[in-house]
Amino acid sequence: MKISTRLKVHLQRKFFAGTLAAIPLAVTGFILWWVDSNARGLFAVDYPLLGIVVTVLGIYALGVFVTSLLGKYFLGLADWVLNRLPGFRDLYKTWKQIAVTPDNGDGIFAHVVLIPDETGRMRMMGFTSGKAIEGSADIVCTFVPASPNPTSGRLYFVPRSSCRFLQLGTQEALKFVISGGNYVPAAIGRALSES
Numbered sequence: 001m002k003i004s005t006r007l008k009v010h011l012q013r014k015f016f017a018g019t020l021a022a023i024p025l026a027v028t029g030f031i032l033w034w035v036d037s038n039a040r041g042l043f044a045v046d047y048p049l050l051g052i053v054v055t056v057l058g059i060y061a062l063g064v065f066v067t068s069l070l071g072k073y074f075l076g077l078a079d080w081v082l083n084r085l086p087g088f089r090d091l092y093k094t095w096k097q098i099a100v101t102p103d104n105g106d107g108i109f110a111h112v113v114l115i116p117d118e119t120g121r122m123r124m125m126g127f128t129s130g131k132a133i134e135g136s137a138d139i140v141c142t143f144v145p146a147s148p149n150p151t152s153g154r155l156y157f158v159p160r161s162s163c164r165f166l167q168l169g170t171q172e173a174l175k176f177v178i179s180g181g182n183y184v185p186a187a188i189g190r191a192l193s194e195s
Contacts, residue, residue: 020180032052035051035052035055036048036049036050036051036052036055037051038051039051039052039054039055108127108128108129108141108143109127109143109170110127110128110129110130110170111127111128111129111130111165111166112125112126112127112165112166112168112169112170112172112173113125113126113127113128113142113163113164113165113166114126114163114164114166114188114191114192115142115144115156115158115162115163115164116162123164123192124144125144125166125173125176125177125188126142126143126144126145126153126156127142127143127145127170127173128140128141128142128143128158128163129141130160130165132160133157138159138160138161139157139158139159139160140157140158140159140160140163141155141156141157142155142156142157142158142163143155143156144156145174145177146177147177147178147180147181148177148178148179148180150174150177150178164191166187166188166191167187168185168187168188172185172187173185176188
């Protein structure tokens with residue numbers, strides 16, 4: 001291989017690797033800047049990064065409140081009201097399944113599974129409630145997220161017998177999807193080597 005060709009390949013690979021590293025850093029930096037500037041404006045604070053500290057402490061305080069007995073009561077009350085509001089009911093139920101229940105053992109993100117692709121030779125990782133769809137005793141709905149953006153993806157109706165349920169938490173699986181395969185949990189490797 002010529003030196004100019006090797007140099008070209010080297011530069012392309014390094015530039016591509018740098019781009020992949022820069023994107024999450026830039027997105028994280030933008031989010032931190034946005035949170036900091038908005039929190040400083042909201043609380044009338046002029047010191048840089050204090051908005052982030054105030055926001056983190058506020059989120060922590062909210063977490064303490066919602067896990068307390070009083071907080072659980074208010075969440076239950078809000079849930080009861082929102083489930084009965086005409087027009088908002090369906091939207092609320094859908095978002096609740098997606099955003100609130102990832103590790104509760106409920107909703108579409110309750111279980112992480114491997115399913116066969118269209119050819120049957122490869123496996124795709126997806127999420128499922130594990131419950132059969134209405135009108136069928138064995139078919140489950142499985143959401144296969146796109147990488148690195150897990151908010152988009154495809155829905156598949158898969159026989160439950162074709163789903164390989166993994167001993168893997170939703171957060172670990174989402175970390176795998178967002179990393180674009182740079183982080184692979186051991187549970188996925190074990191399941192693939194056993195199949």
